[in-house]
Each structure stands twice: as structure tokens, then as C-alpha cells.
Amino acid sequence: MTGAQSHYEEFSKGIWRENPxxxxxxxxxPMLAVTNSAINGVAMGAATTFxxxxxxxxxxxxxxxxxxxxxxxxxxxxxATFVTVADFSLKAMAPALHKELGAFISLIVVNCIILGRQxxxxxxxxxxxxxxxxxxxxVGFTIALVLLGSLREILGSxxxxxxxxxxxxxxxxxxxxxxxxxxxxxGLMLLVFASIREQREKLGERLAAEEGAA
Amino acid sequence: MSDxxxxxxxxxPSGTRLxxxxxxxxxxxxxxxxxxxxxxxxxxEANNARALERAVFQVVPGSTRMQGLLLDxxxxxxxxxxxxxxxxxxxxxxxxxxxxxxxxDGPGFQDTIRLIYGYDxxxxxxxxxQILESRxxxxxxxxxxxxxxxAANFDALSVDPEVVxxxxxxxxxxxxxxxxxxxxxxxxxxxAIIRSTNARWIDELPGPDGVPPLEEGDAP
Numbered sequence: 001m002t003g004a005q006s007h008y009e010e011f012s013k014g015i016w017r018e019n020p021x022x023x024x025x026x027x028x029x030p031m032l033a034v035t036n037s038a039i040n041g042v043a044m045g046a047a048t049t050f051x052x053x054x055x056x057x058x059x060x061x062x063x064x065x066x067x068x069x070x071x072x073x074x075x076x077x078x079x080a081t082f083v084t085v086a087d088f089s090l091k092a093m094a095p096a097l098h099k100e101l102g103a104f105i106s107l108i109v110v111n112c113i114i115l116g117r118q119x120x121x122x123x124x125x126x127x128x129x130x131x132x133x134x135x136x137x138x139v140g141f142t143i144a145l146v147l148l149g150s151l152r153e154i155l156g157s158x159x160x161x162x163x164x165x166x167x168x169x170x171x172x173x174x175x176x177x178x179x180x181x182x183x184x185x186x187g188l189m190l191l192v193f194a195s196i197r198e199q200r201e202k203l204g205e206r207l208a209a210e211e212g213a214a
Numbered sequence: 215m216s217d218x219x220x221x222x223x224x225x226x227p228s229g230t231r232l233x234x235x236x237x238x239x240x241x242x243x244x245x246x247x248x249x250x251x252x253x254x255x256x257x258x259e260a261n262n263a264r265a266l267e268r269a270v271f272q273v274v275p276g277s278t279r280m281q282g283l284l285l286d287x288x289x290x291x292x293x294x295x296x297x298x299x300x301x302x303x304x305x306x307x308x309x310x311x312x313x314x315x316x317x318x319d320g321p322g323f324q325d326t327i328r329l330i331y332g333y334d335x336x337x338x339x340x341x342x343x344q345i346l347e348s349r350x351x352x353x354x355x356x357x358x359x360x361x362x363x364x365a366a367n368f369d370a371l372s373v374d375p376e377v378v379x380x381x382x383x384x385x386x387x388x389x390x391x392x393x394x395x396x397x398x399x400x401x402x403x404x405x406a407i408i409r410s411t412n413a414r415w416i417d418e419l420p421g422p423d424g425v426p427p428l429e430e431g432d433a434p
Contacts, residue, residue, distance in 0.1 A: 036352060067227040067235055074239045081243040085250045092254035095261045099347070156353070174353030 007132045014136030020113045021144035022193040027113040031145060032186060034104050036177040038161050041149030043097045045142025047090060047105055049135075051082040052114050056122040056134035063123050075118045076109070083109045113141060144189075151185055152176045265346075266330075270302050270315040273332035273342035277304030277312045281428055285418055292429050301415060304332070309428045313341055316415055320407035323399045325349040327358075331368060331408060335421045339388075340377070340408070343368035348400075355400035364401070367391045373412050379405035 020026045030048070034040045058078050059066075066074050087105045091098045098105065108114065117137055122130040150160055156176030158166045175181045270280045282299025283290045293299040302315040314335065319328040325348070332342040345359035358364060371377060372389040379402045385392040393401035 065235065067232055069227070070232050070236050073236055077236075077239045077243045081246050084247045088250045088254040088258075092257040092261070095258075095265070102349075172353060177352045 007128060010129055010132040011136035011139075014133065014138070014140040015143065016140070018137075019140040019144065019193075020137050021141060022190060024113075025190075026116060027111050027141060028186075029107065030104055030111060031148065032179065032182040034101055035145055035149040035152055035182060036156065037153040038146055038150040039097070040100055041145035041147075042142070043090070043094070043101060044104065045138070045145045047086045047101075048108055048111065048114070048141055049138035050086050051079060051108050051111075052117060052138045052141075053131060053134045054082045055079045055114060056117055056130040057127060059118045059122040060125060060127045060130035066123075071123065072115075072119075075115060075123075079114055079118070080109050113137060148182070148185060148189060151189075152181055155185075156181060266302075269330050269344050269346060270304055270332075273315050273330055273344050274304035274313040275332070275342060276306055278307050279305045279309065279428060280315070281305075281426075283314075283426065290418070290420065290424070290426055292426050301419070303425055303428075305428050311422050311425045311428075314415075314419055316411060317346075318407050318411035320403065320410065322348055322403045323350055323355050327400075327403055327407060329404065329407065331411075333373070333416070333419070335419055337370075338373055338416075340368050340371040340373060343404075343408070345404075350397070350400045355397045357394045357397050358400045358404055361394055363392070364394050373416055376412065377405055377409050 014020065018024060021028075021031055027048075030044055034044045055075070055078050059075060062074075083106065086108070087098075090101075090105060117134060121133045125133070154160055154165060155173045156178075158164060158170040158172050173181070176185065267280060271277050280302050282293035282297075283301050283303050284293040284297055285300050290301075301317070304312050304315055306312055312334070314333045315330055316333055317328070317330045319326050321327070327345065327350070328347040329343060329345045331340050331344070333339070334341045343365065348356070348358065350356045350358060367385075368391075370388060371391065372387075374389060376389065378390055379393050380386075380390045382393050382395045384390075391401065391405050
């Protein structure tokens, strides 16, 4: 019972409490670079999920065989292998998307979320825990990418997943699909996220105080 | 858990062990990478060939068959399977020649623009153009492939004396390209790419009579 609970705990922390984008503020390069449309966010999220879950699985399986002196090089080899597999697979299965994402698929190798999870979690935990953690982090990352991609696409192109929303008279906010728009929108999202967290914490404190008084 | 008298201190691994670990990781990684490369190569090549075919048929309206051509000592002949063709000849169902499709590339505003355009040697006109690859500014320069009015410039564009780019709405003769407002640099870049490619190819391309006939077995 407790085992299942802690697996769920490791999974869910990546989505909210330790969300890699909104809380840890990691992986900003792909976050800002590819999110000018929702579909790009989905593709980037899927590729990163594949690499992160695969790497965490392998690293936690092999953790007893990898001497700590060469662990970083070994993790990087494992991560780079998964990235190459994702790169070629995407190129074969979805050439248009691959063209759109360009170099950013290869750059997943240097996404700090992935190496960070290997070093901080997968190398010290059981396989099931590591996979739960990786899936949670990947889902949290993907949600953030798709959210930012959707908002930027709605404002910057007047469409969502390529479907036009506002008809021909909408004048797109071109800045939103340019790099500055990524920074502006991400800043606004961090603001909203932080204020929600703050209010939840205050609510929790008040409830605890009331309970203490009673 | 651990006995305080015998602290759980693993001995430091030997140098051989370290090298062996990295070598094994490299070996498995190499096998995996080569495996996925070999497995996806035919699909990727087929995708590229299909994309090229679609582009050729689009820039030479009415064509349904094509073959690659190579220029050798001023003479055009059908490219073998191993060579990279310079231009493509496009034919209709019956194998009658319609026009050439000429790939071209050059510097754009941000990065190299790759495009392909159709050329009818009988009329000495460009009859279609498609951007294959570009990284022009979203919302501005990317209109070179999103703006239908700009694309319409290339439906019947005379190559004599040469193609030129004019301000939006100032197009008066049929060798002029109506630029996109807000994307002047990208419009000029496309014009310059076509102009320099014309200079390289137009005089080398024979009229309909001199085109190598479609080699059988080349049908899609």
C-alpha cells in the first residue's frame, strides 16, 4: 500500500510540486525555442519523455555496475543514444515535424532536466521509483510546453493545433510567435503559477492555524 | 543496517574496470545507433523522394512523371540512380515533356532558403515555385510560402531579360515580382536566388525537342 502510494508521490511531484519548468525552471532552451505552436510542444514533449524515461530506466537498472568516477560520461552516452533513436524515428515517421523542430531534437542531449534526474534520482532509486519519477517529470515538462505553445499559437497565429479560431479578421500578435513573445508569455505563466502556489500555501497555513485553535 | 565496526566502504574500482564500463557503454550505444540508422534509412529516403516528387509535380502544373537530368559537357542526359541530378524534367501521363523543375538555394534573411521552380523553355517562363526549406521570420518573411499572392507571381513569370523584384503593387511587366510588404528582404532573396540560378541553367536547357525522352521504368 505504502509502495503504491510513494510511486504515485514520485510521479505526481513532477507535475505540480516540483514541476521542472514552473518550479525548478530547468530546460528553458527547448521551452522557449520550439513553443511557437501547440503541435511543436507536443512533439518536443513526446521526444523528451521518451529520452527521459528510457534513460532513467537504464540508469536505475545499471546503477550498481556504473562506477561513480565515470557515471556522468556513462549517463551522457545513454542519453545521447536515446536522443539519436528519437531523432531518426521522428525523421522517418513525421518528416514535417522533424523539419520544424530542427536542431532542437538533437539538443535534448544537453537538456538539464534529463541529466539532472539521472544524477539526483535514478542513480539512487529502484527501477520502479525511477520510472515513476521520470514519467512525472516528463509529463510536467510536456504540460508546460503544450500550454505555452497553445497560448503563443492562439495569440500569435489565431489558431490552435493548426485550426483557425477567430476567422479571417483576426490580426495575429506576431510578437507572440517570435522569441520575445516566448519570454513574455513564460514570464506571465511563471507569475500565475507562483501566485497560485502562494495562495494554496496561505490557505494551508490558515487551515492548520484554525485546527490548532480548535 | 550497516555494521559500525565494518563500515560499508566499497573498494575503489580499478582503472581497468572504469575503462571497461565506458567501453561497454560505447559499444552498446554504437550498436543501438547504427541499428536505428539502418532501420530508418529506407523510410527517410522514400520520404525525401516523395517530397521531391510532390514538389516537382506542383511547380510544373499538369505533370505526373519525372526524371532527373545531369548536365555533362553541355549535354543533358538522364541521371543514373547513383548521381545527384541537377534539374528534373517533368512529363505528363503520355510521356510528353511539359517543363523543367530547377532546384535552387541561396541566402535568405536568417538562413539558407531552398526552393524549386518550374520552367517552360517553349514560353521562356517560370510556371511555378515552391519554397522547400527556410527559416524566415514567422509572421513576416515566412509569407514567401504562406502568401498566395506572392506565390502567384511565379505562375507566369518571364525570364527575359531577367527577373526583378518591385515594390508591392508596382508590378507592370511580366518579368517583375511583386514583393511582400514587410518582407522585402525575403522577397528580394527569393528573386536573387532565382535570378542567379536562371543565369546558370536557362541557356543550358534545350527546348522541348532537345529534352531526353522519359526512360521507361521511371514511372512513379
